[in-house]
Amino acid sequence: MEFLQAIAVGDQLVIDSIVNEGGIRVLVHVLDPKSSFSSKSRETSIRVIMSLCSDLTNLNSLVSYGFMDHILHFVQDGDIAVQESCLKAAYWLSGISDDFKKAMGEAGFIQVIIKLIATKPIEIRDLASKMLSNLVSIPTNRKRLVEDDQNVSLIMQSIDQEGTSTNRKLLLPIIMSLSGCNSGRKKILSSRYLKNIEKLADDQVSDARKILRNLSSNRFVRLVRGIWH
16 A cells, blocks of 8 residues: 555656556445454555545545445544545545535544544544534535534534643634524523633633624524523
């Protein structure tokens, strides 16, 4: 796999030859959870796939071979090294087009990624937050996220966790995007972790203040506030 990557660098003809000879299919097979390849082999496969699949044609073939399902499996249930490699691949895929973002939302990535936001390794947590930001940039995925009350609350809860000051910069824009629609605003307002946003707004954090402004424009805010008090 490393040899293929080495000879393909900067040479589109070689890349096309690898693809035409079934190289992508073989590389994806290494990621099949049912196969017996080592974690190191899976990591290498992901790295080579990402270097070879730079155009949409190759990417569509990649997905048709089961790549998306395989990386979702290891993001959800893999050892830390493979999990991080697959998360990097998922983040890469989520940044390519809205069609891929929609497909990843339908495949179940949102629920899995949100659970990683509260994880301890900083690299995993930050990658998950960046990927979620990509996914919720389209309306269908924002709607999918807010369908589950726990999703919104978990994101808001994560903002207040110890050692997540950097991660707040990634999570606040996500909440702000959710506060732009009625369903998202209602879920944020009904979360007991709204106090985390209010505290940051009191500390003059710009994104937190913008979120509260969005919330204050909601026609349900007075009713909800009245219930709370």
